[in-house]
Amino acid sequence: PEPAGALRGLRGRTRAGGLEQRPGARWPPPSPRDALLMAVANLNGVPGLLPYNLSLEVVMAIEAGWAEPPLSLLVASASWSNDPVSFLQSLCHTVVVQGVSAILAFPQSRGEMLELDFISAALRIPVVSIVLGEFPRTPLGQHSFRNPLHLQMSLENSLSSDADVTFSILAMNNWYNFSLMLCQEEWNITDFLFLTQQSSKFHLGSIINITANLTSTSDLLSHLRFYLESIKDTTSTMVMFGCDMERTRRIFEITTRFGVMPPELHWIIGDSQNVEELRTEGLPLGLIAHGKTTQSVFEHYVQDAMELVARAVAAATMIQPELALIPSTMNCMDTDERNITSGQYLSKFLANTTFDGLSGRIKVKGSSVISSENNFFIWNLQHDPVGNPMWTRLGSWQEGKIVMDYGIWPEQAQRHKSHLQHPTRLHLRVVTLIEHPFVFTRDVDDEGLCPAGQLCLDPLTNDSGVLDNLFETLQGGNDTVPIELKKCCYGYCIDLLEKLAEDMNFDFDLYIVGDGKYGAWKNGHWTGLVGDLLAGTAHMAVTSFSINTARSQVIDFTSPFFSTSLGILVRTKDTAAPIGAFMWPLHWTMWLGIFVALHITAIFLTLYEWKSPFGMTPKGRNRNKVFSFSSALNVCYAILFGRTSAIKPPKCWTGRFLMNLWAIFCLFCLSTYTANLAAVMVGEKIYEELSGIHDPKLHHPSQGFRFGTVRESSAEDYVRQSFPEMHEYMRRYNVPATNDGVAFLKHDPEKLDAFIMDKALLDYEVSIDADCKLLTVGKPFAIEGKKQIYDILIWHRPPPNSPLTSNISDLISQYKSHGFMDVLHDKWYKVVPCGKRSFAVTETLQMGIKHFSGLFVMLCVGFGLSILTTIGEHIVYRLLLPRIKKKSKMRYWLHTSQRLHRALNSSFIEEKRPPKKKRVEKRYEIFHALKHKL
Template sequence: GLGSALHGRGPPRARKPGEGAGAETLWPRDALLFAVDNLNRVEGLLPYNLSLEVVMAIEAGLGDLPLLPFSSPSSPWSSDPFSFLQSVCHTVVVQGVSALLAFPQSQGEMMELDLVSSVLHIPVISIVRHEFPRESQNPLHLQLSLENSLSSDADVTVSVLTMNNWYNFSLLLCQEDWNITDFLILTQNNSKFHLGSIINITTNLSSTEDLLSFLHVQLESIKNSTPTMVMFGCDMESIRRIFELTTQFGVTPPELRWVLGDSQNVEELRTEGLPLGLIAHGKTTQSIFEYYVQDAMELVARAVATATMIQPELALIPSTMNCMDVEVANLTSGQYLSRFLANTTFRGLSGSIRVKGSTIISSENNFFIWNLQHDPMGKPMWTRLGRWQGGKIVMDYGVWPEQAQRHKTHLQHPRKLHLRVVTLIEHPFVFTREVDDEGLCPAGQLCLNPLTNDSSVLDSLFSSLHSSNDTVPIKFKKCCYGYCIDLLEKLAEDLNFDFDLYIVGDGKYGAWKNGHWTGLVGDLLSGSAHLAVTSFSINTARSQVIDFTSPFFSTSLGILVRTRDTAAPIGAFMWPLHWTMWLGIFVALHITAIFLTLYEWKSPFGLTPKGRNRSKVFSFSSALNVCYALLFGRTAAIKPPKCWTGRFLMNLWAIFCMFCLSTYTANLAAVMVGEKIYEELSGIHDPKLHHPSQGFRFGTVRESSAEDYVRQSFPEMHEYMRRYNVPATPDGVEYLKNDPEKLDAFIMDKALLDYEVSIDADCKLLTVGKPFAIEGYGIGLPPNSPLTSNISELISQYKSHGFMDVLHDKWYKVVPCGKRSFAVTETLQMGIKHFSGLFVLLCIGFGLSILTTIGEHIVYRLLLPRIKNKSRLQYWLHTSQRLHRALNTSFVEEKQQRFKTKRVEKRSNVGPRQHSSVWNTSSLSHDNRQKYVFSDEGGQNQLGIQAHQDIPLPPRRRELPASLTTNGKADSLNGARNSVMQELSELEKQIQVIRQELQLAVSRKTELEEYQRTNRTCES
C-alpha cells in the first residue's frame, strides 16, 4: 500500500469543507479522507493492485488527527528538534509511508519540515496558503501554494485593458473595504495607464434616488477623460440593478465601456439588464481546498506508479526502517521517488499540476474571457473571446469590442465573426475537386489542404490567401462541396459569420495517441480551428474534451463485403430446391415404389402370376422404373400397374412430380443467373469476427469512432484487426474491390457504406448483418464554446423545416448500381458454366454404367450359380423378373415355347375371317398343344417331350351375315337374338374347358417342382 502522513499546527478560525481557498482555517482531515476515497476508485492509478492508505499524525505523533483543526498554539519542536524527529519517525515513517503531506502555517514550520525531509530522506509536500520564501533548494520538500497558484484577478483585468488599449479608466466600487491593492500596483507600474476617478457607491446603494443622482454626476464628469469603467466588489445582483437604473433614466453615457474586475462564476452570468459590450472573466470550475489536497496526493500516487514500473524494490520498500539509523546508500527510496515527483504532470481538479524548478508545485487553472454581444437572432449572448494562460491572453475567436469599433461606422453593424473551419474528406459529406486555372472555385467552397495542423502555418496561409498578393501554392487549393458544405453555408448565412475552410492535416477524426489528441479533435483543442464540420461521430471520449452540437445525421456502424460472380459449382442445378427437399423427393419415390409393388401383388387384378397369369410381371424394379420416369418426365416404355389402387397411387405420384418440377423450373433461372457469393456475417457478434479463420481479413479506419467502439467493446477483435486498418474510407472500399481483394470485410459508419454501395457501378458491394452502435454526426467545437447552443438550435429548426431531408435527397438519391440496367440481357443468358454440373453428372453416369456392366457379369458368373444351389432363394419374381428367369430356366423356356405357339396360332388365323364378331374369343386354335417336362437323367438335363391328347373343343359355329333391309335393320329380330344366345352358350363351354386345363397345368407344375426338389436332395 501507499502511505501518506499529515502533520501541521496552528490556526485561528474554522472553515467548512468545500469553502474556497481564501478562507483562513483549513480542515485537512476531511480533505484527506475525501481524496483517499476518490483516488482509490480510479482504475489503473496504481499498479499491482496497490491502494492508497493514510497515516494521520499531529504534533508529537499521537497517531490520529483530532476533530478540531490544528489547535495547538505552541510547539515543543523548536526546543528539542531531536525529539521531534524521533516522534515523527516512530509514529509515521516506520509504518512504510512513501511521502508526507503537511500543512504548515509559518516559516518556522517550513524549516522544521525541511529538516524532516533532509534527515529522514522522505519526500514532503507542504500545502500552504501563501508561498514561503526558502533559501535551500531541497528537492525532497515541495510546496503547493493555494493563492499563488491561482491567476490573479488583477493580472487578468490589466491584460484585458492592455489588449484593447484602454489605458484611461476609472474604478467603481460596490464595497468600501474591497482589496484592489494588487490592481492599483499593476497599473501604477505601467506608465501608459491613467486612473481617473474612484467611484464608491457603497453608501448610496440603499436609496435609489441618491444612487441615480450620484452616478449621474460622477459619470458625466469622467465621460470625456476616462471612457472605460472597471467594477470591483459588485455581485451580479448589484451589477444588474446599477445598469437597469442607469439605462432606464439615461444616466450612462452610450460610449462608456464596462469591465468586471472580479472573477465571475460562469453559471451565474446573466444577460438581462446588462449593457452590450460588457467584458467579464472567470473559470468554468471553482477550485476548493479539497481539490488541492487530492491533487497533491495524486501527484504522489502517479510518481510512485511510474517509479514502481522501473524499480519496484526501490520505490515500494522505504530505506528508513530504523529511526535515526539511516543507512548510507547511493540512492535512497525517497531520493528515487523525488525524481519522479519533479517530472510528473497531469490535469487535476484544481488545474494543470506540474513542478516548477525543483521545489514549487504549480496548479494553473485558466481564466476565460467573455463579452456580451448580439447573437444572429438579435438576442444578447455571452461570447467567449479567449483565455488567460501563462500570464497572457490567448485570443479565441469573435470580435473584441475595440476591434469591432474600428471596423464600423454609425450606420453599420459590427463586422461578422470570422471562423476557421476544419473538415475531413468523406463521401458524400465532403468531396474535393481541383480549382480552375485562376485558383478559384466555380462551384463549392475554396478550401486549403495544407497537410499540417500547425496553427502558425495555417495563419500565414490564410493571411496570404486574403491578401491582394496571393502566394498560396495552387497545390494546396481545393474546391470542397457536399452534404456538410451545404450545411455549413446555411449556418454561415443564418448565424452571420464568415469562415476559412481547410482539410485536417493528418486525415484523422481524432483519438488519444502518444499523450495528445490527433485529427479534428486535436485541431479544436489547439485553437487551430473553431468548428469541425464533416461526418464527425459523437462518442463519449470526444465529448469529454470538446463540445458537440445536437446530431444533424443519425447513423450506426455497418459491415461492407464484396459480392463475387463465380462460375456455378457442380451442384448448381440442384440449388432451386433445398437439400432437404431433394432428400424428401427421393425417399417419397422409393416409398411409393414399395407401395405400388405391394398393391399390385396383393390385388386379384394385378400384373402378377397369381393375378391373370400374364407373360409380364410387375416387380419392384418395374415400380422404380415407373416412379423415375414420372419424376423426370422420361418418355420411355414402362410397365404400368394394372390394379385400380396401383393406378390411383401412380397418378397421385404424377401430380406430386408435376408440382415439384414446376417449382424447380421456375426457380432455376433466377437462382443460377442471379447467384452471387459473399461473406455472410450476422453482425458485430458473428463468430467469423470474434474467432477469425485462417486468412479472413477485416478492418476499419484508423482513429475513427468505429475503431474506438471495437477497441472498447471487443479488445481481442481490435488487436487482430489492427493490421488490416486503413487510413480512410475510400482505401477500405478499394481494398475490398481489388483483384485479388486485400480485405474480406470492412467496418465503418453505415451512412458512408450505404453511399459507397449506391455509387458502385459494378454492383460488387453489399452491406450485411444487423446495424450496431447507433451514433450521430455532430459539429465539433472547442470546450465551452458559446456557439454550441445556437448551432444546435438551428439544426433542430432545419430538421423540423425539412432542410435536412432536402440535403439527404440531394446527396443520397442516386441510381444504385448504375450499370445494372444495361446488363440485364447479358445476365439472363445462361452459359455452359451454369450447367457444368449436369455434364459432370453425365460423365459420372458413363463411368457408373461401366461399373454396372462389370457388376452384371459378376452377378451372372459368380453370384447366380451360388444362389441356384440354395433352394430357399429361388423365387425372385416379386423383385425382378429377369433375375427370376436367370435362376429358374424352366420358367424361361416354357414362356418362350408359349410365345412361339401363340405366334403360329396367330399366323393360322390370319385370313378372310378377320371380320368375325368381336364376341368370338376362340379364334386361337388349341390344337397340337404340348407341355415340356424337364428331366434329369445321367447327370444332364434332357428335354422329354410328351404329347398329350388335346382336349376336345366344341365345333365353332360359322356365323352367316344377316340380310339387311334398305334402312339398315335386320329382317327378323328373333334371328339375331338366337345367334347371341348360341354364342354365349359356346363361350361358357369354352370357359369350362379352360378351367380344366388350368387345373391340370397347376397339378403338373406341382409334380415337376417336387421332382426337381427330390433330385437336388439326392445329389446333395
C-alpha cells in the first residue's frame, strides 16, 4: 500500500540539494548548476526510477550571491570563510528546510572537503561530493575516521582500475617475471606494486626510469641497451607506465632500429588509452593495451551521482517509506540523537547501491568513495588477413575480471612470425568418463564413423603406449582400430568440449578412461581420470568431475561450468490400500454427518406422516399398512445406497417432498464418493524417508538398511572424511558407476535402499525414469561446506607457453554470461517429469481383490451380526413380549414398528386375518376358473 501521509507531504516530489562553494571556480562545461538541472530532467524521464510516481527536484545553495536566481535555486547569505556557523545556519534555512534527502556538492580543495564533512555530520544529511581528483579523507599520522554521511566521486579514471587490469593480464598469462618502465618521474604505481607484492608468484626485476633520457636519442639508446640486456634472461614482460603514445612510439622506434629489443619480451601499456589515439606505426606486434572507446564527461558523473541518490531513496522507501520520504532534519538546532534521522537511514542504502551508470559501473567502496568502474577493452596489435598491423580487441574488463572475446591470448612466438605463416593448432588428448547426461556413448555405424557426436575410443586400458598406437593408427590412412573399441560420444560435456575447441582453435583426441573411475589415491598412486592426467596419458579431462582438496593439489581445475550438490536417491513402493480404504473418499466427519442426517430425516418423515390427515397411519385413511419409524429408516437407507427392494414410501405431500430432498442430498454425496474412490483405493507410494546425510538411518543402520555410492568418487571421499564409521559400513554396497546404483535400486527385490551421489546425476535419472519409481529425498548437502561443482581438469604440465587453464576458465565465464550454458542445460535436462507424462489410452487402472478387502471383511462381520440379531429376536419374542403383554401400558408401538405392535396386540392381528383369507380364497377360485377354461 502507498504511504498516503508521506506522499501528501511531498506533493509528488523528492528533493536533492545542490551546494557550490565557489561558483567562480573552473569546472568542465557545463557548469555544476546546469549539469544538475540536466541530470534531474533526464532522470525524471526514466520510468520507474522512483516509486509512487515521484519526481526529482533540485534545490541549490551558493556561497556568493547571484542577481536573480531561478526558482529552484536558493542563495546562502553567508560565507564559510567568514563565519562557518552563520553559513551552516544559512544553508539550513535555505536548503535543509526545503526537505532535501541529500546534498550534491562540488568541492575543489581539501579544505572544502573538510567543510562538507562538518556540514554532513552537523546536519545529519548525506553529502555526495563530485571532485576532479580524489582527496584523502584523513591526514597522515591520524587515526582513520570516515564519515558515512559524506561520499566523494572522482572524475578521474581510478588508477587502481588500471592496476587491476594490468595485474589480471599478467596473471592470466602466467607472466610472473616482469619489469617496469617509467616515462614520468613521479608516476603513481603504488597500487600496481601492492597487487604484485601480495602474490608470491610475481617477481619484479628492474624499474627502468627513462624520464631524464627522453630528450637525447643517444642517452636513451644507451640507457635502454644497458637495462634491456641485463633483464633479457630474467624478465618475460615489460610494463610501461606514464608513457603517452608519442613517447611509446619513440622508444620502440629506437629499440627496433638499433636492434636492442629482446625478441621474446612481452610489452604491456599499463595506463588506460583512448582508442582514438591508438596508432600502429612504429609499434611492435603483440603490444597489449587497454582503455575505453568513449570518455565520460562531467555531466555523466553528475547524473550518476543524482541517480545514486534516487535509487537509494527508492530502495529505502520499500522498507520504511515514512522515514525515507519525509526528511527528519528540518531544524538545524535540533540535536536529539536518540532516534535515527532520515539522512542516516538513507546513508545505509547509499553505501549498498550498485548500478550501471553513464560513467561506468557505480558502487560505493569503503562506505565513503563512489567508484565509477569503467568497462575497459583490451587490445592487441596483430596482423590483419592481408598482413597489415591492426589493433584487435581480445576482451573486456567487466565487474573486476577479464572476459575474453577469443579463446587463447596470442603467444609471443607467434606474434613475431610472418603474417604469411599460419599459427599451429594445439592438439590435445582428452579423457572422459560416461555419466549421463554429461557423457553418453553409442556404437559407431558399419563404416566405423559417427553420424552424430564425437568419435571416441574405449580402449579398456590406461596404458599410454597402447593409446598412442591406437590414435596413430586412427589418424593414419590405414585405419585398423577394432570397431569394438570405437564409440560415439555425445552429451552435455561433449557439446561444451566442441565449443571450446572451436573458440580456442585446437584439435583433440577423445577416449574413455580405462578403469571407469574418477580418481582416488589408492595403493600409492592415483587411479582413474586423475591418474591418466598425472601419467601424461591425457592433457585434459572433461566430464562431471568435482574438485576436492586432494585432487586440487596435484592437478589444475578450470572455473566450474556446473554447480550442484550431493543428494540421496530412493525408490518408491506401491502399497495396497488398508481394510478401511473404501471409506477414505469421504472424511470421517462427513460419514458421521451423513448418518446423523439420515436418522434425523427418518424422524421427520415419521412425524410428518403421523401428523398428516393423508398419512399411512390408522388415524389417516386407516390403511392396512402403517408407515412407522422403521419404515422411514428403510426408505432413507434404500435411497442412500441405491437399494431396489420394496419399501413403504410416505403418502403425505410433506413426507414425499422431504424424501426427494434426501434423494438429492444422497445423489451428491454418492457422486463425490464415486469420483474419489478410484484414486484412494490404488494405495499410496511409500519410500524411505531420509532427512539428509545426518539421518539416523544412515549413521545407525538397522534391519538391513543398505545404502552406497560410486567407488572413488567425490561422494565417497566426502563420506570417508566426514563420517568414517558410515563409510566403513557402506563400502560393501558401493557400486562402480551411477547407472549400477540406479539399477540396484530398481531391481526386484531391490539390492539397495538408498543411493548417494551428485544431485545433478540423480535428478536426471529421476526425470528419465519411465516407471516413476525413483525419488530424491532429504536436504541436499555439499562437499567441504561448498557447492558441488563440475570443472574441467587440466594436466599440471600442459603444453609449453599455453595458458590453457585460464583461457578455458575465461571462456566458461563468457559462456555463462552469454547464455550458452543455459542452452546446454535446457537441451540435456529438459525431460518431461513423471507427474506430467501422458499415459497411453490403453492403460487402465486395475484394482484387485486386495483393494476391496475391507468390503469383504465388512460383509463377514455382517454375517456375524445377523446371527446375533436372530438370537436377539428370539430373546425379545420369548422373554420381553410376555412381560410387556401383562402390563396395560406400553402396548402401543404402531408408530415405531408395525410387527412389534401386532405381537403385543393379538386382537389387532385377528382383525387383519379375515381379509387375508378372503384374498387367498379369491385367488383359488380364479385359478380353478382358468383351469376349467383350458
